[in-house]
Amino acid sequence: MDEGIFDIKEAHKLDNPRRIRDLRPQELLKDVAGVTNGNTCVDFGSGTGIFALPMAELVGAEGRVYAVDNSVEMLAHIRAKNPPTNLMLLHSDAERTGLNSQIADVCLLAFILHEVKEPAKLISEAIRLLKPEGRIIVVEWNPNFDSPRPPQKKRLSIRQVDQLFEQSGLTLVSHMSWTKKHYVAVGKLKIAATGPEPISYL
Numbered sequence: 001m002d003e004g005i006f007d008i009k010e011a012h013k014l015d016n017p018r019r020i021r022d023l024r025p026q027e028l029l030k031d032v033a034g035v036t037n038g039n040t041c042v043d044f045g046s047g048t049g050i051f052a053l054p055m056a057e058l059v060g061a062e063g064r065v066y067a068v069d070n071s072v073e074m075l076a077h078i079r080a081k082n083p084p085t086n087l088m089l090l091h092s093d094a095e096r097t098g099l100n101s102q103i104a105d106v107c108l109l110a111f112i113l114h115e116v117k118e119p120a121k122l123i124s125e126a127i128r129l130l131k132p133e134g135r136i137i138v139v140e141w142n143p144n145f146d147s148p149r150p151p152q153k154k155r156l157s158i159r160q161v162d163q164l165f166e167q168s169g170l171t172l173v174s175h176m177s178w179t180k181k182h183y184v185a186v187g188k189l190k191i192a193a194t195g196p197e198p199i200s201y202l
């Protein structure tokens with residue numbers, strides 16, 4: 001795999017039904033990310049659309065979802081699934097989307113922070129797109145889960161995500177183990193975050 005680019009030959013693994021059942025995308029988006037009707041959302045590194053497609057369903061006809069990926073082939077996977085018209089496919093580097101500022105209620109960074117060379121730049125772009133009361137959702141690999149992929153040295157702990165948030169002007173308001181393999185972290189702009197929960201790192 002090149003830096004930040006998932007091997008298209010492995011794309012079928014992203015759509016594995018067992019993986020999707022484990023990740024529970026709709027539940028995560030609705031109950032943790034708070035995606036709701038009329039929202040505008042950005043899915044960074046959208047891959048085959050396992051989050052972007054249910055996100056488009058949740059925001060409804062009045063909402064909009066931008067699926068951002070630097071792989072034409074990955075976006076083609078989403079296009080082949082006949083996505084709804086409120087799902088916009090954007091071929092772009094995640095750090096420079098070209099989208100207007102302050103449009104997003106939710107920015108999703110699922111399994112992408114550990115892939116990019118400079119995760120702080122990606123978070124900065126998400127912040128640029130975020131509305132003042134918006135939320136950044138990070139989904140990443142549990143560093144303690146015993147698996148050869150992704151390599152341990154590439155994985156980010158909750159503490160590291162918290163540090164990235166802090167350096168970028170975000171507050172880590174909550175985090176949780178989502179599966180045995182993955183965790184979810186929720187960040188908000190410091191000016192919007194009130195009463196953050198005490199942090200106990202995984």
